[in-house]
Amino acid sequence: MKFEVAKLSLDHRKLNQSFYLQPTLKVARELLGKIIVRQLDGKILAGRIVETEAYVGENDPACHAYGGMTPRNKIMYLPGGHAYVYFTYGMHYCFNVVTEKEGFPAAVLIRAVEPIEGIEIMKKFRNTDDIYNLTNGPAKFCQAFKIDKSLNGVSLLGDEIFIIDPGIEMQFKIGRSQRIGISVGTDKKWRFFIQGNPFVSKVKIKPRIKNVK
DNA sequence: CCCTCGATAATCT
DNA sequence: GATTATCGAGGGT
Known part of the structure; x- marks a missing residue:
């Protein structure tokens, strides 16, 4: 049957x-251009990865594992090749x-993909017809691909x-910058993206406000 | 186009 | 109690 043929090809x-066992910065760079596939009720959603960020170890202050293991970050301690999905800002998944x-x-955080297959389904999940606004951000990508905490820890x-x-x-040329939306670890340029790709997220560097009363 | 701000609750201290 | 690996609405330019 058609579905089985597609599945074999994907496998x-x-x-x-x-x-996935390789150094995180290398994986973050090499994931650019790869295709992420979501199988859902026999339907396939797929997109080309165009933007990533690396979060590396207990000494990276922006990494959720900074300071050691907690109930949330324990998935990060598994061997490479698992999904780590977390909930943030009271409404978004990454x-x-x-x-x-x-x-x-x-x-490696997947920050943006270029929609390839299942685009009409993504538009429904995202409640928009604008293809450039479907998956150009980490939480937008999750909404478009129906990713939530039920995928946390899956292989x-x-x-x-x-x-x-x-x-x-x-x-393609790989661009790099500091990571987005963080307040610590901004000295590391651990965000990678396909230069010139129109599906990369719109960057807003968060202003640093500290010690304000 | 740009920028500012509010939403909203899990998570950690 | 504070922070948050975000997004979209709203209003100004």
Whole structure:
């Protein structure tokens, strides 16, 4: 049947665990151009990853694992190749790819993708027809792909959500900047994106206000 | 186009 | 009690 053929093809190109066990900054860069696939009720949603951010270990003050393990961040301590999904600002989800070996808490935040398949479904989930506003932000991507905490901790080698190599050479320049929306760790340029791609998020560097009474 | 601000609740201290 | 790896509405330019 049609669905099985598609599934076999996707399995063939699925990134394996050794990819995710690599250093987080490398994974963050190499995820650019890869295709993230969500299977939902027999339907496929897919998009090209165009923007990522790295969060690396207990010494990175912007990483959720800064200061050690908590109930929320324990998924980051799993071996690379798991999904880490968290809830923030009282209404949004963010999706991360866990990286590196078991016990080392690190992950890559998927900040934006370019819609490829299932675009009409994404428009419904996002309640907009503007294709440039579907997936150009970490919480927008989650809403478009129906990602919530039920995916927290699932394996990226499974069928619910995974990443594949498109198998064709794509030429692009990688841009980098400090990470977005954080108040610490702003000295690290650990945000990566495909330069010139129109589906990259609109950047607003958060103004630093500290010690204000 | 731009910028400011409010929403809204899990999470951690 | 404070903060938050965000987004969209609203109003000004």
